[in-house]
Amino acid sequence: MQFFFEVLIGGLLSGVMYSLVAIGFVLIYKASGVFNFAQGAMVLFAALTFVSILAKGVPFWLALLLTLAVMVMLGLAIERVVLRKLVNQPPISLFMATIGLSFFLEGFGQALWGTEVHGLDLGITDEPVGWLLDDYNLSISKFDLFAAGTAGVLVTALALFFNRTRIGRALRAVADDHQAALSIGIPLQHVWAIVWSVAGLVALVAGLLWGSRLGVQFALTLVVLKALPVLILGGFESIPGAIVGGLIVGAGEKLAEVYIGPFIGGGIENWFPYVLALAFLLVRPEGLFGERHIERV
Amino acid sequence: MGQAIGDVLLKVDNISLSFGGVKALTNISLDVRAHEILSIIGPNGAGKSSMLNVINGVYHPQQGSITYKGKTRALMRPHEAARQGIARTFQNIALFKGMSVLDNIMTGRNLKMRSSFLSQALYWGSAQREEIAHRLKVEEIIDFLEIQPIRKTPVGRLPYGLQKRVELGRALAAEPEMLLLDEPMAGMNVEEKQDMCRFILDVNDEFGTTIVLIEHDMGVVMDISHRVVVLDYGKKIGDGPPDKVRNDPAVIAAYLGTTH
Amino acid sequence: MGIAENPYLLSVNNIEVIYNHVILVLKGVSFDVHEGSIVALLGANGAGKTTTLKAISNLLKAERGEVTKGSIEFKGERVDVMTPAQLVGRGVIQVMEGRHCFPHLTVEENLLTGAYTNKAGRAAIAQDLDKVYAYFPRLKERRKSLAGYTSGGEQQMTAIGRALMARPRMILLDEPSMGLAPQIVEEIFGIVKDLNQRERVSFLLAEQNTMVALRYAHYGYILENGRVVMDGDAAALAANEDVKEFYLGLAGEGRKSFKDVKHYRRRKRWLA
Amino acid sequence: MIYREAGQFKTSYQADSAIFPIVQDRYALWCVMLVAFIAVPLWASEYLIGSILIPFLILSLAALGLNILTGYAGLLSLGSAAFMAVGAFAAYNFMLRVPGMPLLAAFMLAGLVAALVGMVFGLPSLRIKGFYLAVATLAAQFFIEWALTKFGWFSNYSSSGVISAPKMQVFGMPIETPQMRYLLTLTVVVVLTVAAKNMIRASTGRAWMAVRDMDVAAEVIGIPILRTKLLAFAVSSFYCGVAGALWAFVFLGTVEPQAFDLRRSFEILFMIIIGGMGTVLGSFLGAAFIVLLPILLNVMAGWLHGAVSSQLLSNIEYMVFGALIMAFLIVEPLGLAQLWRIAKEKLRLWPFPH
């Protein structure tokens, strides 16, 4: 039983790590109806920028600030150079543009900062919480708890920002119909610039946490694969959905790997979350908290 | 008039339909007779479009029954309705945007096409013959609707009015027995409305197609329908020949305002 | 009334519009809207009315359309350098053809998005909302429904109401009457007149319902095939024989029944 | 005014529904075919044939398959590489386990197996739409990759998981030289492309497009939605399957499941978006863009050899590639095929501006 809880809690906590990446997707999807393929590249780019600035001897907080500034500038540049020209185009075209963007960022980041792999130490050890381990023999990582806390704060802040300000409503309007949003004076360019900057911030947070776990290296872009089922399960438009989806995916895949895996040969974590998400979708085709697809004639 | 108005072709009985708290239709009964032109009128949100959606199975009423060609059922299914000869156009144009006018109208005939997809892949024998036979039929419709010059244009580029015409063409391609038209003349000027009326009358006249029409232009409704049904807030408040309906005080109060 | 002496609010000078680099739609269109006037833009399907309005509101770019010649000025300022949002900021708003509500927002949220540029504060916005509900009681009943699930007419009302929420100085109305029940059409034009007279809002309206449009407009232009073929005071246009026949459906004495239209008709004189 | 259709009158609907109704297009196509079937094998270098044209053709075929599903039937798929894998491993096992199995028959059967698998994963498409549907196909992607690695039977218990193609022959002709391999690929691709064109212009294709553009309306017209979607999945997977078999047998000669990973699926998706969704030509143009451009950039980078550090150069290649994708989309969001169409339209009007 103790092992079960360990797996369950561990799973829930790693799920939160997936959510951190998924939130970045949600933001951009909410604001433009576009699936941002470049989110992984942004995570890499942010982390790479941060460690490289740090390596130049800049103090931690200043480096964080500088990186944030870089991400905001990146968001502005993306809006200006790419998105602005693609208003009102089919989502698939915008999707493709983000693919181009991801190639560009991957090349740019590594051209700028090099290909070597960096370690990143945030000062929080990835070790079990002592008293839990001693008293209950439960191995729960401090780092995971920290990550969960960070994700919680991020989600709350974003949810407040988007639900309490008129920007939130404007975002949903933009995602529904670019042209109509333009027609009533929603400045699409500002909205997009803001959202991409915030997505850059989220990428930075995800990049720091994942980077300190995996090291800052190209493989950071691959964490996206873990975020996709989360996104689908939670619903593309919902920030809380990203969290709940993450918890379900995290717990589900770990339990499955440990308890089902041995019977079919193990290593099922790659496809299991997708099958899980698929099962959910058959019941709710728009994910847990996603918007209903309106189809009328 | 070409064909005399016949027996009841479609009968809806005591239909109720609601969405969450919104009652779109409440206890509606009405019948449609073969070869007639029946108009449904009523204020916005009265449930007119919903009625059409119930008839051809897009909406499933919570209560009531539908009798079509003598067969009674609780609800219709869209493809079944199509197979039984019910075709329609939509209030918000529902053309296939990525396809040309010709292809859109050709899809109207898909139901009648038989060749297997393998023979289509080879484009050999029956597939080719069938394609050409149906194309001939579609060209007749194109001629009838006077849209020859735009045959190959993608429908997304067409002005609104022409799109409505193409949609009518697609419905006609199925050679329906019953045609449901949802505001076919919205957004048209008088001249274009005249054209549309002519098409509707001709179809009714030559092929004896039964027509159920939703329209807000009272001039059109009163001129071309045999019978008018009035809905208000999901209830039926009037049913009869145009002249009777036009002077019905309840209808005037709810919808017409002044007599037209 | 002397509207013709008012200064120009909007002037469109000889514009040409091309879609997708190849499709030439407007072939030199010019007209003016005086401050405080209602101008009707009439014409058959595909004449270019919508294109003209979008050229003004700068929504054309989003459709890969481009004004390749001529100029558009609003209060003497060139419009082509402005974004649609800036134009809305200057009081020009367009109600797009074909409703274009935000389907996943409720009716009320749709209306509130219209107030995005309105800096007047919450109370003022609430007041405006009440005003719109007073114009369209039907919307008040349906305010909690997702716009995507409302009827065609309800969506049209939402779209118009949404534009009013921006407190515009000039409204570009594209086919406002489409899909609306007759008494609502009258009401909408009543609102137009009301706003025009009381708040001096100017209107440029593209409308197929010529009869109603000419009843309320001061001045009208008729567009055919991307060109202005006729213009004049509304009353004068309404009296024109051709307009009577082709746009009002009146032939000689009174209205001709839709049942009796001939299969072969006389072609428009100016097209011959 | 070289390119125009004036004066070309069609006297039958058959002529009008031909694949290329305009004469100049037909001539151009015949020229391309002549070059492809005769000039290339005679004169092109082995490098061009063996490592540029063959993979280009095979990926075009896969892109065509995906285009049928995504471009024509509107069903987004991120699992096309998995279906290629199914095709490759199915062909391998047919050749291995059925004595005397003819190569082309093995390819066909491999395609059919892939089609079957595709249909299974296509079932959820009735309920799940858009980007959400991508999940079903991602499940296919990861599950198939996993299964092929997991169960040794598929690779005949090869210790490295890599399968390698047997000696190939078609109608008694050995397929060994790059030229022969090229001609085999070309023939398969041309035949399947013509078949695709035929399906698309017939009722099947119209049903797909109708479902894509508005499935509620399609249903009202009487198009059976599920059957249409499943057929799209089947045909698409068939094409991908055959492409996978060609990839394993004719191009590489060996293959492992990882060759058909998610990256490959994305690559194929990029091809159809860049090339143009819902156009056959787009599949080829897109494949050319995605396959050839990086190679071209790499060759060009080679000229700078020594001047710039090779690491920087590789990264710049990537950046340029990404930037070009974005640039093309900004110029024409509907893809290269649309760009081509517009160019033709301009040419038709030329020398008059409009």
Add this chain to the structure above:
Amino acid sequence: AGEQFIPMPSYRIGPYAAGGTGVYGGFIDYLNYINLKEGGVGGVKLTYEECETEYKVDRGVECYDRLKGKGPTGASMFNFLSTGITYAVLERAAQDKIPIVSIGYGRTDASDGRVFPWVFPLLTNYWSQSTTKIKFIGQREGGMDKLKGKKIANLYHGSAYGKETIPVLEAQAKKYGFELINIEVPAPGNEQQSQWLQIRQLKPDWVILRGWGVMSAAAIKAAAKVGFPRDKMVGVWWAGAEDDVVPAGGVAKGYIAAAFAPSGANYPVVQDIKRVVYEAGKGNMQDSNRVGHANYNRGVVHGILNVEAIRVAQTKFGKKPLTGEQVRWGLEHLKIDDKRLKELGAVGLVPPLATSCLDHEGAGMVRFQQWDGTRWIPITDWIASDKALVRPMIEASAAAYAKEKGITPRDCSKEN
């Protein structure tokens, strides 16, 4: 006189760029070093051209075709640093008569030179290396007999590469009586929570890490998280570079990995490269701090073996640009003993080796090194593989291949 062309199908972008830039950097530096110091090999200047493969098989094949004909005599030999590409060009290379050198990876049964005359998995193949890991563990436990009853977990990458050593480990488990637990990590391996919870549950004595890319660092991190001692983890050489442990940070201290070319900048040859190449400003590494790192040294070893093969071949064919076929002879007659290693300044960096028609592996030896938190420290001398176990398996596999492909193996007694 003349130029000897060595193609460089490198990968400097993508998930594995860190390895690619290090190895090809060291490789290219060594070639330049020979050119600068000796004016080439026997007066023949070494030239190269890079081609970006992105570690993709199809791009690799394209690079092969693009580069195979360059230089006056064509490509001398190909080093792809990718098993997948090596497989894909196997038959082409035999046809084109160009040797494929795969140091430490590639097709294991190609060690049997009778069936695979054109392929050279030099130094060690995967199976040999796997046996040395068990030998190493035995050493640590104080004798192979102490392995009895021990539990060894094999944590492997969820790919064919990862699974490849399972049969060998199973054979050894039987032979030595230890319990083998196979645990798969789904690719790419950035999440290993459940695997390590299982390990915590099962409490193995040792964990063999058959990692690749990001999986290795993630494994070390996860081990720390569940408190599994890092000095009981033995990685494959692909999991034994700085780039594999640095990302794990401090917790990687104590982790052990195999190496056919250990890390360290103190080998005379590396020092010499620094002096000759870098001081002349001709270094290939963007970051010269990485000179002497594991990946870099692997590249230097590639350079040494490639150059030695050419040198040997020149003794037979003369000091002129050689064809691939001639270089192949050199590869098959490599004899690098301690004396030669000393001359090369590579004692301890490269194991002594001798290739032959029968044996294309040549050595089969690896060393083990341990991460001390900042550097890799060699902790063993060269450990030989269990040839008696591996060789028959190789021959069986090669024979099966020969049968499938209809190849008649060479008769090595007739070769000179």
